[in-house]
Amino acid sequence: MLDFTKLAATSAAEGLQYYDVQPFGATLASQTLPAFSGTLHQYSATASVPKNRLGIALTPTILSSILINFDNDQSAGQFINLAGQYQKNFTVGSSGGFPVFYEVTAYAYNDANNLNIVTTVSNPSAVNAVTPPTINVTGKAFLYLGPF
Amino acid sequence: MLQMVLRLLRGITKLLMSVFDPSKIQITVPQFPMDQIIGVKTGSYTVAAGGPGGAATDGSDEFQTNFGDSCLFVGLFSVDNGVSWYTNGSIFPNGVDPTAGQLTLSFAIESDVDGTVSASSQNFTRSAYTVLYKIALLAKPDQLPLKPLPTTDILSYKSNLNYMKIVLDNVITLPPSGSQVIPHNLGYVPNFLFWVGSDESTPSDNRILFQGGANSGAVIDSENLTLTNSSASRSRKVYYRIYADA
Numbered sequence: 001m002l003d004f005t006k007l008a009a010t011s012a013a014e015g016l017q018y019y020d021v022q023p024f025g026a027t028l029a030s031q032t033l034p035a036f037s038g039t040l041h042q043y044s045a046t047a048s049v050p051k052n053r054l055g056i057a058l059t060p061t062i063l064s065s066i067l068i069n070f071d072n073d074q075s076a077g078q079f080i081n082l083a084g085q086y087q088k089n090f091t092v093g094s095s096g097g098f099p100v101f102y103e104v105t106a107y108a109y110n111d112a113n114n115l116n117i118v119t120t121v122s123n124p125s126a127v128n129a130v131t132p133p134t135i136n137v138t139g140k141a142f143l144y145l146g147p148f
Numbered sequence: 149m150l151q152m153v154l155r156l157l158r159g160i161t162k163l164l165m166s167v168f169d170p171s172k173i174q175i176t177v178p179q180f181p182m183d184q185i186i187g188v189k190t191g192s193y194t195v196a197a198g199g200p201g202g203a204a205t206d207g208s209d210e211f212q213t214n215f216g217d218s219c220l221f222v223g224l225f226s227v228d229n230g231v232s233w234y235t236n237g238s239i240f241p242n243g244v245d246p247t248a249g250q251l252t253l254s255f256a257i258e259s260d261v262d263g264t265v266s267a268s269s270q271n272f273t274r275s276a277y278t279v280l281y282k283i284a285l286l287a288k289p290d291q292l293p294l295k296p297l298p299t300t301d302i303l304s305y306k307s308n309l310n311y312m313k314i315v316l317d318n319v320i321t322l323p324p325s326g327s328q329v330i331p332h333n334l335g336y337v338p339n340f341l342f343w344v345g346s347d348e349s350t351p352s353d354n355r356i357l358f359q360g361g362a363n364s365g366a367v368i369d370s371e372n373l374t375l376t377n378s379s380a381s382r383s384r385k386v387y388y389r390i391y392a393d394a
């Protein structure tokens with residue numbers, strides 16, 4: 001008789017267990033951000049993806065892959081993999097020879113109940129105020145269990 | 149009586165044939181390959197507080213896989229003793245400097261061709277941290293033969309679980325500023341992961357990093373994955389993996 005317990009010697013045949021996929025979205029309404037002056041002017045939006053949608057309580061150590069579209073950056077229907085961190089400056093004009101720009105950052109983390117995708121718009125420039133456009137963030141989060 | 153014995157023998161023969169005829173075995177062989185986990189590592193390291201003006205400190209932990217090769221990976225990091233976990237490549241923002249702006253702690257995993265895997269952070273914040281990490285090592289499509297790291301876990305492949313299903317798994321080299329369109333033709337936007345070679349200046353450096361976000365140079369839609377090398381001076385080796393899952 002084949003002893004299946006012997007197969008436990010390594011985890012070589014183990015894969016990433018696909019658990020769930022959920023869409024998410026957030027809107028960062030346009031606001032005017034004064035120039036940086038020791039205080040960083042910014043606003044944020046968090047999209048939360050519940051991890052217990054299928055009725056199973058999950059630990060915070062769930063893995064994820066997040067496809068995301070920032071509509072001020074990607075064309076409709078195109079997605080990048082957030083893969084941890086997104087950080088990009090967008091120039092919207094110039095003032096006195098200096099570029100007027102805003103910065104968009106995004107990252108993700110797990111807590112006990114949700115996978116949270118945090119997007120922040122800020123003005124790191126000490127020269128100009130800036131009014132970014134309204135930014136719509138859409139995407140889908142793949143949740144998988146991994147071996148932890 | 150003889151007819152009963154003959155019928156019994158025919159029945160046994162039929163049963164045995166049905167057992168040993170592979171076409172009669174109703175086990176579904178997976179249609180798609182899946183990620184092969186070749187090791188799991190958990191650990192921690194400390195990183196001192198960053199300095200004034202956004203000066204950074206570094207903290208890391210590294211281990212030897214003895215694979216004699218690099219590998220792919222996924223992972224998580226925690227700075228609050230496991231209450232919340234940040235994905236590899238993410239940041240933890242904490243504070244603003246009057247001159248440097250937003251202060252962050254970063255998280256990164258690297259895999260070197262000599263078999264070393266490291267978890268590290270660069271700390272711009274004014275706080276010190278103990279960073280916990282969890283890493284799963286995945287085989288590359290061109291992985292050299294190796295013995296997976298031993299684990300006390302039981303083999304957890306179960307047919308009642310759903311696994312990430314790979315439809316395209318490849319490695320390409322992009323020339324400086326080059327790009328390549330990879331058709332997947334799935335008709336929907338699928339999940340994908342990718343890893344790139346280090347852009348360090350040492351030619352022999354064959355580390356693998358995980359990249360994403362704005363600097364990733366990877367965009368996917370319902371038909372294609374487009375990879376672009378953001379370096380204008382160096383070619384880059386890129387591993388990509390497109391899944392059927394959507």
